[in-house]
């Protein structure tokens with residue numbers, strides 16, 4: 463998420479302030495396949511199409527703003543993870559990135575499991591038909607209600623995150639006469655190279671039980687003290703999100719296997735599973751270089767195999783929990799331009815009909831995004847733009863720095879790619895904005911999988 467310094471690039475007129483880090487792209491009409499989903503292209507008229515449907519038709523039929531999801535691309539990415547990890551591993555899609563009934567059905571069909579972290583996500587996953595044993599429940603402060611629902615449904619794993627939760631869950635499972643399979647979430651002490659707010663394996667934060675401080679080993683003792691109601695299946699580690707450098711995962715894998723060996727030595731049990739979490743980064747701009755799932759699968763499996771052999775342990779079953787890497791690149795947000803406001807010597811502000819209510823990531827994490835004019839092509843010079851929303855907030859920024867053609871006018875459609883993850887799921891009703899719909903597009907047809915909110919929806923909760 464850090465901005466990389468760019469060497470003094472080509473200058474186009476005076477569009478780029480002196481010393482600016484970003485260079486204009488050589489072709490403003492090009493759609494970099496790194497940041498756009500696989501079926502996106504331009505048709506003969508220069509209009510962008512996805513899944514065989516052009517964005518003008520989408521805007522005319524469904525309105526803007528809208529999240530437009532490429533179903534084939536989603537399925538292909540889900541399958542790529544499934545295939546990369548193979549039959550000896552499980553891939554849990556992290557539902558927090560974006561969850562809906564359609565997504566759950568696609569995951570089910572493609573052979574993936576789901577990780578949920580609230581009763582709400584659990585409800586969606588179960589309602590859409592995901593078998594409970596293929597669901598894992600996470601959370602650092604799961605309520606009694608959430609634990610009861612999960613045990614009652616028969617979820618495959620509950621990932622425990624505190625001593626108090628171990629006791630709570632043991633009591634709940636005991637009361638239901640269930641022996642609940644659990645994993646223990648540990649913090650392995652890795653400083654993941656990502657934004658502070660989304661790094662989760664360093665010591666000073668709320669998730670997990672510390673390996674170095676001994677809390678992880680103590681949690682193992684406490685879970686094993688409830689053999690009738692808790693079945694300790696393994697250890698879980700998640701080091702953070704939007705990570706490109708895989709060294710952190712490798713260190714985590716080594717440390718998790720190290721704990722398995724300590725557990726074997728202290729308790730005489732070999733735990734059969736480990737989960738190394740999610741967190742693989744995606745390309746938000748052409749400068750990002752994510753790794754393929756197949757590379758990650760090979761290196762993680764190899765490290766686990768090697769470390770287990772060295773510790774004389776049977777290799778445990780491996781799980782991973784990618785969210786962003788599956789759904790992030792599959793969708794773009796389609797907006798209509800409302801105003802174009804050039805500020806001399808600075809940049810041009812382009813206001814769209816959405817904003818921080820449909821994409822909070824720029825304001826929250828200083829995240830970078832790309833943007834393109836999608837309703838036509840243009841030969842005009844590039845102009846440096848900031849794409850902003852319509853909220854009462856100067857930090858209401860969707861794309862901090864991007865280039866659009868200088869002949870951009872109100873009514874043009876622009877799109878921000880790679881908004882499939884953590885945009886709709888973190889959307890808000892700030893200023894009573896109506897959350898946009900999610901459209902699934904495939905084989906020349908589009909359908910609404912999550913409808914646009916209406917003003918009636920806003921009033922439904924407001925009982926006066």
Ligand SMILES: Cc1ncc(COP(=O)(O)O)c(C=O)c1O
Pocket residue numbers: 556559577600700702703704739740741742783784785786787883
């Ligand atoms: C426990 C856990 N698993 C999986 C994920 C998914 O992360 P990502 O969407 O970065 O793959 C997260 C979010 O960071 C998480 O907290």
Ligand SMILES: N[C@@H](CCCC[NH3+])C(=O)O
Pocket residue numbers: 558660703704823827883884
């Ligand atoms: N919501 C974050 C990532 C946190 C993932 C959940 N632990 C993002 O948009 O990048």
